[in-house]
Every structure is written in C-alpha cells, then in structure tokens.
Amino acid sequence: MGNMWGGNRGAVERFKKTNGDLFAQFEKRSNPDQLINNPRIVNGNETSQQIEKTFCEILELDLITLKSHLQTDQYNAYTVLCAFVWRAIKINNGINCITELIKEAFDTAEALDDAYEETGEKGELFGLPFSVKSNFYVSNFFIKFQYILSVQMENYDVTVGLAKLLEQPKTTTCPMVKFLSKQGAIPFCLTNVPQGLLSYVSSNPIYGTTKNPWDFSRTPGGSSGGEAALLAAGGTTFGIGSDLAGSLRIPAAFCGLVTLKPTESRFYVTDTHGGLPGRGRLGLSFGFYTKTVAEQEFLLRQIVGNPEYLELCPMSSPAELRDTTLxxxxxxxxxWFVDDGFNPVVPSNRRAVEQTVELLRAQGYKIVEIKMSEVSEEFPPFAVANMLFRNVMPDNGAYMSEMYGGEQYDEYMKLFIRLVRVKQNVLISWLIRYGAMPLAKFLFSKRLACIGSAYNSDLAACRQNQENTDIYKLQWIRYWKSKNIDALICPSFITPAQPFEYPAQLSTGAFITGLFNMLDVPAGVVPVSPVNQDDVDLLNDPVDGFPLEGDIILRKQRDSAQKSVGLPNAVQVITLPNCEEMCLRVMKIVESVSVGVQRLQWRSEEDRTETMDEKNTPAGVISSHEYFKRIPLHISK
Known part of the structure; x- marks a missing residue:
C-alpha cells in the first residue's frame, strides 16, 4: 500500500489530519454563533441571526460593489473574510473544491483593519478575500500594509495532487499572490487541480474529486477547476489560475464564468508549478476568474503593467491597459468559426457561436466567416493538431511518466497516465505509431490516430516541430490580417461540462483551446446562454445534428453531452497578440447582447424545499439544487 503513495503514505495521513483540524478551526472561527459580541464584526454582533444576515448581504454583492463598500467603511476586512470562510466551508462540504486553508487569513484581515485605523489608508483591493489555484507558490513572506510590517505567511506545499511532493514546502512566493496581497486582498484558501495538472478533470488521490456546482455528477473542468467551482458557487470574490492548454478557459466555460488568457509576456508570472517544465512552443498564461467582464477588466487594470508588479516580476510587460482601445x-x-477542422463541437456549443454572431449582426457589426482550412496550405487542421500535441509533450511524455511514477493513479486519470507511461517503451511506442495508429485511423478514429502519432522521434524532429509552429503563427497572423478583423468568436470547448469519466477519453477536445496557447494570443471566455433541450435533441440526429463519421471519439463526445440541459454555454473571444484591450472590449459586447446564464446562490436550511421532477432530472442536478438556487444575473448593458 505504501508504494501506491510513492512511499509517502505517512505524509498523506499527516496532511489529512492537520488539514482536517484546520478546517474545523476555520469553521469555528467563522461561525456566527461563535462571533456574538466580537468587536471586529460590524453592522450588529449581538445575535447570531444579526451576524448571519450581514454575512448573507455581503455574499450577495458583486465584486465591484463589495470593493466599494469596503472602501467606504460599510464593512471591514474581518467581517467580509468571516462571511466568505463561513460560506466556502459549506460549499466545500458539497463539491470538494478547497485543498488547504491559508492559516494566516484571519490574522491578515485583523492586520488590515488595524493598519487602516492607524493610517486612514486602504489598498485598492482592501479586504477582498480571494482563492488561489494550488499550483501557485505561497511561502514565507511578510505582507506589508501601508508600510506597517504585520503578517508573516508560512511555507505551503505545492503537490499538484502528487504524494511525493508533500512535506516539501516552497520557499518563494508567486508575485501575483504577493502583489494582490500588497493591495489589500486576502488569500484565504488553495483550490483543487488534476493529478499533475495535465487534464481537465480536477481530481487526484490526495484531495479527491471536485464536483461542478451546476451538476454534481460532472467536472468543473481543469486544471483550474477548484477555482472555477468555488467562485461559481459563491465562495470567493475572485479566483486566480493558469492556462497552458485551456486550464482557465475550460473551467470558465463549464462553470459559467468569465476569464481572459493574456499573451504570455503581457502578464508574466513566476513561482508556480507550470505543469510541464521545458514545454514546447506553448504560451503559459495567468489570469482571473470573475462573474462579469467588468470585474475581469477591473482586476486586470490593477496588475497589468503596474510598476509595483514589475518590481516583483520584471519579465512582465510594462504596457498598461490602453483606454483608447477599450x-x-x-x-x-x-x-467567427464553429469548426476548427479537427474536432467538431456538439450542437449546444455550435449554437452558442452562431446565435452570438447573429445577435451582433443585428446590432450592425460587420461579421466575417473564418475557415481554418484556409489559414495554411502547408499545415491543414489535422497537421496543426499533431503539431500542438507534440508541443505539449516535446519529450514524448518522459517528464510526465517520471512525475507519475510510484504514485497512486487517480481513478479518472488512469487511462491518460497509462497512455503517457506506455509511450516510454520504445518497442510499444514504435508499434503504436506505425501499426496501431494507422490502423486506428481507418477502424476507430482519425482524431485518436492524430494525437497518438504526435511523437518527436529525435531532437531534430523536436526542433522541426518548433520551427513549424513559428511558421504557422506567422501564417495565422497573415490570414487574420487578410480578413481585416479585430476579433474572432469561436467555440469555448467541444462540449458543455462533462461527467468525470470523459476527459481522459476526450483529450482531442483540448485543440480548440490549446491552439491559442500555441499561437500565444489573448483568449477570453464569456457565458452566453444555457444549454437547451433542442441542443440535446440534435445530439442524437446524426445527419443535421452531430454526425459521428464512424469515429469512436465523436461517439464518446456525443455521450458526454447527454442530459446537459441547463448547463452553462459559452464562447471564446480571440484577438491578435498583445491586444488584450480589444479582447476585453469584444467580450463586453458579447456579454451585452447575450442572455447569459443564471447564477448559483446558496440555499439556507429553511429554503431546501424546492420540488423537482426527479424522474426526468439528472441526479447530479438534483444534488446541486439541494445546495444552490438559480437566480438571474444582472449585468448593466
């Protein structure tokens, strides 16, 4: 049994004991019953009912309004933190999205309030609790508030779900976390990721499986899935994550959130576990999760090009967001396009793009159809997909195979991990590439054959693939310029949120997101509508709805999207490199013309009486409704 944890079973058991104790402490410290007559709680602290009422008022505010209320003393940092910890722990009990709580959070809130009392000054993000994807380094650093040295953070592990990395705390801190903290925001928890990061199902043997708050039988995506799930459920003010092949955008699409993957150099971040050190030509980007585009723009304005951030991370661009473009x-x-030429999307995701484009056309916008097959004669879409997956694993999976060695495999990642590890056997790898994959192309799936044959036979082949990537980037930009477009709208992913078992079988879907990491261009996600019954009915129409082409991958894709009515449905917005301002502008336009998706709101114990059609409602949705109401999202248009 010890070998299942890489010989680190004792560390796993110690972590789970310590972590359980900390959750109990946080639950107690944020419990309204325990806060009666606490002088740090504002707006009434004589009864638990008063305190709970204040907490609920805080939790219903959008980010911009809450920020304003904190700046004008309607709330203080301590009360707001207590409210979010109180709610986040309840949410975590349902969907398992938090891996660790940051011990110093309460001390930080107290220090913020005390510093304000002494100086009368507040940082721009004063008192906003935020969550942190657990691949960001958080370590021994002092948080400084208006030149008052106050709270010292301890060192935290970054395990990415691997037992071998427990009890190896980091000694540096991610500059993004440090900057946000210096502005007065409070990091209070770390959130779940896939085992080793390289998947879009956020599940691992140490922390367990994170559920999508919209449907507990489905994944919130990955690798930033814990972040997206917690924010969608209302347990944090905003989240931060990374994106190597869709890790911000897939969870945003699955959970009904807004995000923007910038050009890598426009907002550079260090001191994180990037998932794949020494990766090929893939832009690794970092960004925020928010509920609206206005919130996204507000947070990006705080950090992109900020001189204080450049002091922490000099490799980042000094270019601030330009108002002239916005x-x-x-x-x-x-x-726009709906077909990337490699992996078709299901009807709901196709409709999201087509409907958005028609709404924009009706508003007088000039709309130009893009055909991916026209971008390059030299590299058709299947060749580009092969190029992408060779960039993902330039060493043919050797690093990943070693990373997973000696670990207990997560149940939803077993297939992926075994495929990665089997490629390290020279004979088996040769048979796969020259025997199984050509056969698979004709018998099972040309898409599976494409990624299965993504192999760099030697260093020269790896170099050639990187050169081809550079050539394709230039061809992409020239094609874009020839069409005279400012932005591009395309599917956010191949399906809505999938049941847990499908991501390992549908890695081909990452082409629609990973392509824009390979091109290193801004890519945002905006929710536009829920999946409807017509979308699901069309899934089962092989002529006009979703042709299967005799492809096992497309059959799996169809199956993964069944019973998806009501799930969030989104589009991607793409611009040229370093044109984040235009991306935000078009995201805001898309948001303004779309119906959007509802928001989830926590149900009180007294409110858990909603009647549902249990016969025709998926069990995961019924479980979600026990915790969350669906409420309209009000966005100024």
Whole structure:
C-alpha cells in the first residue's frame, strides 16, 4: 500500500489530519454563533441571526460593489473574510473544491483593519478575500500594509495532487499572490487541480474529486477547476489560475464564468508549478476568474503593467491597459468559426457561436466567416493538431511518466497516465505509431490516430516541430490580417461540462483551446446562454445534428453531452497578440447582447424545499439544487 503513495503514505495521513483540524478551526472561527459580541464584526454582533444576515448581504454583492463598500467603511476586512470562510466551508462540504486553508487569513484581515485605523489608508483591493489555484507558490513572506510590517505567511506545499511532493514546502512566493496581497486582498484558501495538472478533470488521490456546482455528477473542468467551482458557487470574490492548454478557459466555460488568457509576456508570472517544465512552443498564461467582464477588466487594470508588479516580476510587460482601445466608438469587425477542422463541437456549443454572431449582426457589426482550412496550405487542421500535441509533450511524455511514477493513479486519470507511461517503451511506442495508429485511423478514429502519432522521434524532429509552429503563427497572423478583423468568436470547448469519466477519453477536445496557447494570443471566455433541450435533441440526429463519421471519439463526445440541459454555454473571444484591450472590449459586447446564464446562490436550511421532477432530472442536478438556487444575473448593458 505504501508504494501506491510513492512511499509517502505517512505524509498523506499527516496532511489529512492537520488539514482536517484546520478546517474545523476555520469553521469555528467563522461561525456566527461563535462571533456574538466580537468587536471586529460590524453592522450588529449581538445575535447570531444579526451576524448571519450581514454575512448573507455581503455574499450577495458583486465584486465591484463589495470593493466599494469596503472602501467606504460599510464593512471591514474581518467581517467580509468571516462571511466568505463561513460560506466556502459549506460549499466545500458539497463539491470538494478547497485543498488547504491559508492559516494566516484571519490574522491578515485583523492586520488590515488595524493598519487602516492607524493610517486612514486602504489598498485598492482592501479586504477582498480571494482563492488561489494550488499550483501557485505561497511561502514565507511578510505582507506589508501601508508600510506597517504585520503578517508573516508560512511555507505551503505545492503537490499538484502528487504524494511525493508533500512535506516539501516552497520557499518563494508567486508575485501575483504577493502583489494582490500588497493591495489589500486576502488569500484565504488553495483550490483543487488534476493529478499533475495535465487534464481537465480536477481530481487526484490526495484531495479527491471536485464536483461542478451546476451538476454534481460532472467536472468543473481543469486544471483550474477548484477555482472555477468555488467562485461559481459563491465562495470567493475572485479566483486566480493558469492556462497552458485551456486550464482557465475550460473551467470558465463549464462553470459559467468569465476569464481572459493574456499573451504570455503581457502578464508574466513566476513561482508556480507550470505543469510541464521545458514545454514546447506553448504560451503559459495567468489570469482571473470573475462573474462579469467588468470585474475581469477591473482586476486586470490593477496588475497589468503596474510598476509595483514589475518590481516583483520584471519579465512582465510594462504596457498598461490602453483606454483608447477599450473605449473607441468605431465598431470592431468580428470574425467567427464553429469548426476548427479537427474536432467538431456538439450542437449546444455550435449554437452558442452562431446565435452570438447573429445577435451582433443585428446590432450592425460587420461579421466575417473564418475557415481554418484556409489559414495554411502547408499545415491543414489535422497537421496543426499533431503539431500542438507534440508541443505539449516535446519529450514524448518522459517528464510526465517520471512525475507519475510510484504514485497512486487517480481513478479518472488512469487511462491518460497509462497512455503517457506506455509511450516510454520504445518497442510499444514504435508499434503504436506505425501499426496501431494507422490502423486506428481507418477502424476507430482519425482524431485518436492524430494525437497518438504526435511523437518527436529525435531532437531534430523536436526542433522541426518548433520551427513549424513559428511558421504557422506567422501564417495565422497573415490570414487574420487578410480578413481585416479585430476579433474572432469561436467555440469555448467541444462540449458543455462533462461527467468525470470523459476527459481522459476526450483529450482531442483540448485543440480548440490549446491552439491559442500555441499561437500565444489573448483568449477570453464569456457565458452566453444555457444549454437547451433542442441542443440535446440534435445530439442524437446524426445527419443535421452531430454526425459521428464512424469515429469512436465523436461517439464518446456525443455521450458526454447527454442530459446537459441547463448547463452553462459559452464562447471564446480571440484577438491578435498583445491586444488584450480589444479582447476585453469584444467580450463586453458579447456579454451585452447575450442572455447569459443564471447564477448559483446558496440555499439556507429553511429554503431546501424546492420540488423537482426527479424522474426526468439528472441526479447530479438534483444534488446541486439541494445546495444552490438559480437566480438571474444582472449585468448593466
């Protein structure tokens, strides 16, 4: 049994004991019953009912309004933190999205309030509790508030779900976390990721499986899935994550959130576990999860090009967000496609794009159809997909195979891990590439054959693939310029949120997101509507709905999208490199013309009486409704 944990079973058991104790402490410290007459609680602290009422008022506010209320003393940092910890722990009991709580959070809130009392000054993000994807380093650093040295953080592990990395705390801190803390925001928890990061199901043997708050039988995506799930459920003000092949965007699409993957150099971040050290030509980007585009823009304005951030991370671009691009009157010209030429999307995701484009056309926007097959004669879409997956594993999976060695495999990642490890056997790898994959192309799936043959036979082949990537990037930009477009709208992913067992079988879907890491361009996600019954009915129409082409991958894809009515449905917005301002502008336009998706709101114990059609409602949705109400999202248009 010890070998199942890489010989680290004792560390796993010690962690679970310590972590359980800390959750109990946080639950007690944030319990309204324990806060009666606590002088740090504002707006009434004589009864638990008063305190709970204040907490609920805080938790219903959007980020911008809460920030304003904190700046104008309607709330203090301590009360707001207690409210979010109180709610986040309840949420975590349902969907298992938090891996660790940051011990110093309460001390940080107290220090913020005390510093304000002494100086009368507040940082721009004063008192906003936020969650941190657990691949970000958080270690021994002092949080400084208006030149008052106050709270010292301890060192935290970054395990990414691997037992061998327990009890190896980091000694540096991610500059993104440090900057946000210096502005007065409070990191209070770390959130779940896939085992080793390289998947879009957030599950691992140490921390367990994170559920999508919209449907407890489905994944919130990955690798930033814990972040997205917690924010969608209302347990944090905003989240931060990373994106190597869709790790911000897939969870945003699955959970009904907004995010923007910037150009890598526009907002550079260090001191994180990137998932794949020494990766090929893939832009590793970092960003935020928010509920609206306005919140996204607000947070990006705080950090992108900020001189204080550049002091912490000099490799980041000094270019701030330019108002001229964000606010100009001229309507942008918008391109679109629904077919990437490699992996078709299901009807709901196709409709999301087509419906958005028609709404924009009706508003007078010039719309231009883009065809991926026209971008390059030299590299058709299947060749580009092969190029992408060779960039993901330039060493053919050797690093990943070693990373997973000696570990207990997560039940939802077993297939992926075994495929990675079997490629390290030279004979088996040769048979797969030259025997099984050509056969698979004709018998099972040309898409599976494409990624199965993504192999760099030697260093020269690896170099050639990187050169081809550079050539394709230039061809992409030239094609874009020839179409005279300012932005592009395309599917956010191949399906809505999937049941847990499907991501390991549908890695081909990462092409629609990973392509834009390979191109290293801004890529945002905006929720536009829920999946409807017509979308699901079309799934089962092989002629006009979702042709299967005799492909086992497409059959799995169809099956993964069954019973998805009501789940969030989103689009991607793409721009040229370093044009984040235009990306935000078009995201805001898309948001303004779309119906959007509802928001989840926590149900009180007294409110858990909603009647549902249990016969025709998926069990995971019924479980979700026990915890969350669906409420309209109000966005200023």
């Amino acid at each position: 606010d100009i009157d001229k309507k942008p010209t918008i391109g």
